Amino acid sequence: MTADSRRPLPSSLFPPSSQYGSLLDALRGVHWPARRAVPHGATGAHHSRTRGSSAEFTEYRNYRQGDDPRRIDWKLLARSDRAYIRLATDRAVLPTALVVDASASMHFPAGDGGKWAQARRLAVGLAAVAHRDGDPVGLTVVAGGGTRRLTARTRRGVVAEVARTLDETTPGGAPALAAAVTAAAHSAARVAVISDFLGDEDALLAAGRQCLAAGGELYAVHVVAREELEPAQLGVLAADPEDAAVRRPLVEGSVAEYRDAFAAWRERLARAWRDAGGVYAMVTDGEPAERAVRRVVAPGAPAAARGAVG
Numbered sequence: 001m002t003a004d005s006r007r008p009l010p011s012s013l014f015p016p017s018s019q020y021g022s023l024l025d026a027l028r029g030v031h032w033p034a035r036r037a038v039p040h041g042a043t044g045a046h047h048s049r050t051r052g053s054s055a056e057f058t059e060y061r062n063y064r065q066g067d068d069p070r071r072i073d074w075k076l077l078a079r080s081d082r083a084y085i086r087l088a089t090d091r092a093v094l095p096t097a098l099v100v101d102a103s104a105s106m107h108f109p110a111g112d113g114g115k116w117a118q119a120r121r122l123a124v125g126l127a128a129v130a131h132r133d134g135d136p137v138g139l140t141v142v143a144g145g146g147t148r149r150l151t152a153r154t155r156r157g158v159v160a161e162v163a164r165t166l167d168e169t170t171p172g173g174a175p176a177l178a179a180a181v182t183a184a185a186h187s188a189a190r191v192a193v194i195s196d197f198l199g200d201e202d203a204l205l206a207a208g209r210q211c212l213a214a215g216g217e218l219y220a221v222h223v224v225a226r227e228e229l230e231p232a233q234l235g236v237l238a239a240d241p242e243d244a245a246v247r248r249p250l251v252e253g254s255v256a257e258y259r260d261a262f263a264a265w266r267e268r269l270a271r272a273w274r275d276a277g278g279v280y281a282m283v284t285d286g287e288p289a290e291r292a293v294r295r296v297v298a299p300g301a302p303a304a305a306r307g308a309v310g
Contacts, residue, residue: 020163023121024128026290032129032297034094034190035217035279094217095138095152096130097188098123099180100166101195102143107171108225114285115223119194120166121289122221122296126192127162129297138188139165140180144173147180152188178203185211192219192296197269209276218278221296222269225285228262231255 063072063083071085100123106116127137131154138152139162148165150158177193178200184191191211197204197220208218266282273280283292 019121020124023125023289024159026288027125027129027293030129030294030297031133032096032126032135033299093135093154094130094133094190095136095188096126096190096192097138097140097152097184098127098162099140099142099177099184099191099193099195101177101193101197101199102141102169102171103174103196103199104144104172105174105196105198106223109227115196115225116171118283118285118287118289118292119223120163122194122223122283122292123166124159124163125289125293126221126296128159129293130190131159135190136188137162138184140184141165141169142175142177142180143169143171144175145170147175174199176200176203178207181207182210185214185216188216190217190219192221194221194223196223201269205272205276208273208278212277218273218276219296220269220273220278220280221292222266222280222282223285224266224282229259229284231258 063085067085073084076082076084100119102116102119106119108114123139127139131137134154136152136154137158139148139150141148148169150161150165176199177195181191181193181204185207191208193204193208195204208220211218270280270282279296281292281296283295
C-alpha cells in the first residue's frame with residue numbers, strides 16, 4: 001500500500017471545535033511505523049517478513065525449481081543467459097490494540113481535565129494514526145464496573161467508536177490490567193497500554209513480556225498528572241507511587257521525600273519496560289495530546305519517548 005492510498009484521518013466524524021476534531025486535524029500526515037518486519041497478512045503499510053512480488057524491488061536470486069516463472073526477469077535472462085527471480089519486500093497490516101486503564105486513580109484530578117481526559121485523547125489519537133495506515137484497530141477499556149472491548153477493525157467508523165466508548169466510561173475501582181493485555185496480544189501484533197501504572201505493576205509487566213516474547217510490539221504510555229509531579233497544596237493526601245492503597249498527608253517535611261520516591265519509581269518503571277523490549281513514554285496531563293502522540297509513534301521511539309514534558 002502506498003502512502004497516497006492510505007485513508008484520511010476521520011476528523012469529519014467529529015465537530016471541528018471538539019477536542020477530537022482538532023486533535024485529528026493536528027495529526028494529519030503522522031504515521032505509526034512498525035518497529036520490525038511484521039508477519040505476512042493482508043496488504044498494508046508495514047514491511048513484511050516475507051518476500052513477494054510487490055513493486056518495491058529488493059534484490060535478485062537464482063531461479064529455483066518450483067518458483068513461479070512469471071517472476072523471472074526475462075530481460076536479464078536475455079542479457080545474461082541466466083534465470084533470476086526479482087525479490088520484493090511485501091507489505092502487511094499490523095493489527096493494533098489499545099488497552100486503556102479506567103481505574104479510580106485515573107480520575108485525578110477530578111473534573112474535565114486530568115489523567116482520564118488525557119488518556120482518552122491519547123487513545124483516540126493513536127487509534128486514528130494506526131487506522132490511517134490501514135491497520136485494524138481495537139480497544140479494551142478496563143474499569144471497576146467491567147471491561148469493554150471493541151474488536152480490531154479497519155472500517156471507517158472505528159475511531160469514532162473508540163471515542164464514544166471512552167467517553168461513556170466512568171473511571172472507578174481498582175481493576176487488573178494484566179489479563180486485558182494478554183487477551184489483546186492474542187488478537188493484535190501491536191499493543192499500547194495507556195495507564196498511570198498504579199495498580200498491578202508486576203503482573204502487567206509479566207503480561208507485557210509474554211507479548212514481546214511472542215514477537216509483538218508493546219508500548220507503555222504512562223499518564224501522570226502535573227499535581228503528582230509537583231503537589232500544589234500541603235495537607236493533601238498523596239498516594240504512594242508503589243502502593244496506590246497507601247495515602248499520606250503531604251506536610252512540608254514529606255514533600256521532598258514524596259518527590260524523590262515518585263521520581264525513583266518512574267525511573268524504575270521506565271527501565272523495566274525498556275529492558276523488556278517495549279517502548280515507554282511518560283505523558284503529563286498538560287502536554288498537548290498531538291505532541292505526545294507524535295513522540296510515541298516516532299521511529300526510534302525508545303529514545304524519542306524517553307523524556308516527559310508538559
